[in-house]
Amino acid sequence: MEVKVNSPKPWLRELEVELEPELLKAEVARTLDEYLPRAELPGFRKGHVPRAVFERRMGDSLEQSAMQELVERTAAEVLARQGLRPAAEPEVPELELRPDKSIRFKIVIEVIPEFELGEYKGIAVDRREPSGFDEEFERRLRQLQERCATYRSVPGPAVPGQFVVADWRMFDGDKEVGKPRTNLMLELGDEQNFKEVNEGLAGVTAGTERSVEVGFPDDYADKELAGRRLALRFEVREVKEKQVPPVDEDLALALGFDSLDELRKEMNEGILADRARLIASDMKNQLFEQVLKLHEFEPPDSWVKYNYERLCREFEEPKDDETKARVTAIAARRARFDIVAARIAEAEGIGVSDEEVEDAVRALAEGMKRPVEELASVKDSQVLRSRLLNDKVMEFLLENAHIRGTLLGADGRPVSSGETPSEPAGSAREKIT
Structure with missing residues (x-):
């Protein structure tokens, strides 16, 4: 031979x-x-x-x-x-x-290209704390107020910020288009409305009718309406005004808390925990970039293709050549990291147990609200095991990284240098922009 x-x-x-x-x-x-x-x-x-x-x-x-x-x-x-x-x-x-x-x-x-593992322990990363804590607190508090908001009828005429409750139909000349809608509630002046609707419904009162001509853009989501100019006929049932409750003990009780202090405490802890996860995710992104810099090689075509297809499933398949080239470059970087992560796992004895796979499948089933039995193919998939292995390698890299700056744990409190925030976010990801 x-x-x-x-x-x-x-x-x-x-x-x-x-x-x-x-x-x-x-x-x-x-x-x-x-x-x-x-x-x-x-x-x-x-x-x-x-x-x-x-x-x-x-x-x-x-x-x-x-x-x-x-x-x-x-x-x-x-x-x-x-x-x-x-x-x-x-x-x-x-x-x-x-x-x-x-x-x-x-x-x-x-084949997996030959390369030497670089010094992947002790990689320097910066702990960068997000700004705007107070602004985020106020934003979440406003959301809770909005959740408890009530609406009361007012005589009108309707002004921006108020809500018009109406039945409406669309016409192209004398021919009705689409299905009629009932009890539609529109906030007058909302930027999501057509400009013609905001202007046409200004000043209406309950029991009145209005016809508004609207030009639908060519790229409108409903292809039947895209590019057409139609008349929208409104029969106004009510004009309503939103009443947002003040931040007080009654609001806390309505949201299921014993006191306003308890509400504020839980909000504070939630924001701190989210920020700790954001910080950990940012550090993982830095590690991802540093690992790629340490290991320059051309990954196999099949691995690039696999990651390209994953990106297309996660986002949207690119249409133009420029976007395809950019997505391919991201896929190649992911493929390269996958290969390095597998080598690090081999060197450090990092593996994924059957129990960890089963736990991941159960969590996935709960998130999808589907029986675990329906995800049997996922359990047997090498894809899931590889993703879990990548996650464990990234956790290992973070645990062994040289982190510059004061660290916060998931509870928002500082932890000693060399430790990592608990409950870090998922593995580093790149976005298609």
């Missing part, structure tokens, strides 16, 4: 293999020995077909079967001897049986 190895790319190997005729002859004999005990041919009992007769009648198919088995077994042996780290399943794009019964075939396989 002769083997020639070519490396057209750091992650690609092409192995040209030649097998002597004697190897095929021996494989045909072995295949014949395997088939004969159960062979059936007209005129012979099962298992009693003479060897010469069976070989004469089935020679071509025997040879093809033997050659296929020989090539598959030899390919596996050749790859094992080469000590390659496969990145994908091997392919045999060329296979030739020569007149002298020697065999020539080519194995093409993507």
Whole structure:
């Protein structure tokens, strides 16, 4: 057997293999020995077909079967001897049986590129605390007030900030378009409304009717309406005014708290915990970038393609060439990190247990509100195990990072230098913008 190895790319190997005729002859004999005990041919009992007769009648198919088995077994042996780290399943794009019964075939396989692990422990990252704590507190407090808001009818005429409750229908000339809507409540002056609607409904009172012409943009989500100019006819039922409760003990009780102090305390702790997770996520993004800087190599095409497809599922498949190129570059970076993370996991003995996979599947099922049994394929998926492994490697990198700046735990309190905030966010992610 002769083997020639070519490396057209750091992650690609092409192995040209030649097998002597004697190897095929021996494989045909072995295949014949395997088939004969159960062979059936007209005129012979099962298992009693003479060897010469069976070989004469089935020679071509025997040879093809033997050659296929020989090539598959030899390919596996050749790859094992080469000590390659496969990145994908091997392919045999060329296979030739020569007149002298020697065999020539080519194995093409993507491999994990060779690289040295850099110093991944002690990577310096900055702890950057988000600003605007007071603003965030006030924003969340306003949301709680809005949740408890009530609406009371007012005589009108309607002014911006008030709400118009109306039935409405759309017309193109005299022809009605779409389905009528009832009890639609619009906030007058809301920027999400069409400008014509805000202007047309200004000053209405309960029991009145208004017709407003609206031009729908060409890129409007409802394709039936996009680019059309239609008349919207409103029958006003009520004009309402929102009443937002003040921040007091009654608001706290309405939200299920024993006191206003308890409400403020829980809000404070929630914001601090969220900020700690944001800080940890930011540090992981820094680690992601530093790990890539330490390990420069070209990842295998199949790994880039896999990450590209994941990005398309997470966001939206790009339409133009410029966006495709940008998404491909992000996919290549993710693929490179995946490969480095696997090597770090191997070096540090980091693994994912079956129990951890089961816990992740249960959490996923709860989030999707689906039975765990429906996610059996996810449980058996190598994709989930790989994601969990990446997460554990990122946690390891964060635990061993040199963190500059004062750290906060999930409770918002400082922790000693060298520790990490508890409950850090998920693994580093890149966004398509």
